[in-house]
Amino acid sequence: MENPLAFHFSRLFGSRHAPLLGIDIGASGIRVIELAQSGKRVQVEHYASEALPHGALRDDSILQFDQVSEALRRALKKSGSRCRNAALALPSGSVISKTLSMPANLSEAELDVQIEVEASQSLPFTLDEISLDYGVIGPSAMTPDANEILLVAARKDKINERLALAEAAGIKPLVMDIEAHAARAAMSNLLARDTGHGLTDKQAEAHAVALIQIGSEASSLTVLQGQRMVYEREHAFGSHKFEQELARASTPAQAIHDSFNEVATQELGRALQLFFSSTAHDSITHIYLAGNSVHTPGLLALLAQRTETSVSLADPFSGMHISTHINDLQLKIDAPSCLVACGLAMRSFAQ
Numbered sequence: 001m002e003n004p005l006a007f008h009f010s011r012l013f014g015s016r017h018a019p020l021l022g023i024d025i026g027a028s029g030i031r032v033i034e035l036a037q038s039g040k041r042v043q044v045e046h047y048a049s050e051a052l053p054h055g056a057l058r059d060d061s062i063l064q065f066d067q068v069s070e071a072l073r074r075a076l077k078k079s080g081s082r083c084r085n086a087a088l089a090l091p092s093g094s095v096i097s098k099t100l101s102m103p104a105n106l107s108e109a110e111l112d113v114q115i116e117v118e119a120s121q122s123l124p125f126t127l128d129e130i131s132l133d134y135g136v137i138g139p140s141a142m143t144p145d146a147n148e149i150l151l152v153a154a155r156k157d158k159i160n161e162r163l164a165l166a167e168a169a170g171i172k173p174l175v176m177d178i179e180a181h182a183a184r185a186a187m188s189n190l191l192a193r194d195t196g197h198g199l200t201d202k203q204a205e206a207h208a209v210a211l212i213q214i215g216s217e218a219s220s221l222t223v224l225q226g227q228r229m230v231y232e233r234e235h236a237f238g239s240h241k242f243e244q245e246l247a248r249a250s251t252p253a254q255a256i257h258d259s260f261n262e263v264a265t266q267e268l269g270r271a272l273q274l275f276f277s278s279t280a281h282d283s284i285t286h287i288y289l290a291g292n293s294v295h296t297p298g299l300l301a302l303l304a305q306r307t308e309t310s311v312s313l314a315d316p317f318s319g320m321h322i323s324t325h326i327n328d329l330q331l332k333i334d335a336p337s338c339l340v341a342c343g344l345a346m347r348s349f350a351q
Contacts (some may be wrong), residue, residue: 021084027057032079032341040184044317045293082153086174090159094155095153159176218236221235260299265303294336316342332346
């Protein structure tokens, strides 16, 4: 496909890169992770995070390039990693994804042509404005002798923003992923180690778990059944206002925490009700909470009480070895904000 360095989604379905830095550049900050194989287990070899000023990124665009590139350089230096090959990710809002059904007997060249035809007819941009890639998911459950194909398209200007940051920081991007896909990769790894809080493997496959990610400007709800995503939606609720109130300290911290917990629980409850009303599901087995402000005292307990569902923090490093030079306590605190970076770093082990 065109310009594979700029947008090479098909690497997610193949080829091995080792070592490879997972670099998450989000509105709340930058996270850098390097994973390594340690016997039969994975080890967190290097880790660092660096905060970004509010407004440095907004609406999936980088508004303060110099500040972001400098923060990226600081994070790389702080991590201690000498690796400069990296996996980056585009915000989910910058990418259009479509699942297509194509005849299974098409050659790669024929599939390329069919993908471009489909893209030219169905995407709201001309082909010279976007980069395309695709991956074969597997046989179609609905159509005999057909494969399901995941088509992804991103505007070149959004890709070029990330590539310019990489160049400014002296890193070489080998993979350009999608934030939501990277987070799900980390969750799939977590779920493979956690068979559903007391459920057997077979029971876990039949039950749905929710991943709620709270961001500065927006939050998202993803529902997984086994290793399969069955629902995903973004909601206009974020933690920035709460974080501003804490920084100003004009109100006792406990009152701010209580207010945030109440608002967050209401918003997240509505998100779950929307999921139930728009799908055939009527229950969730477990809720994983990730992202900003998830350590707010009392949030997990209140959410569990209101939803009548068990709730825990999403820790993508669960079951991994931690290198001795990494601050274990800080990594534990940061873990719920590291799903994207960890999912990207896991591309080192892609076969």
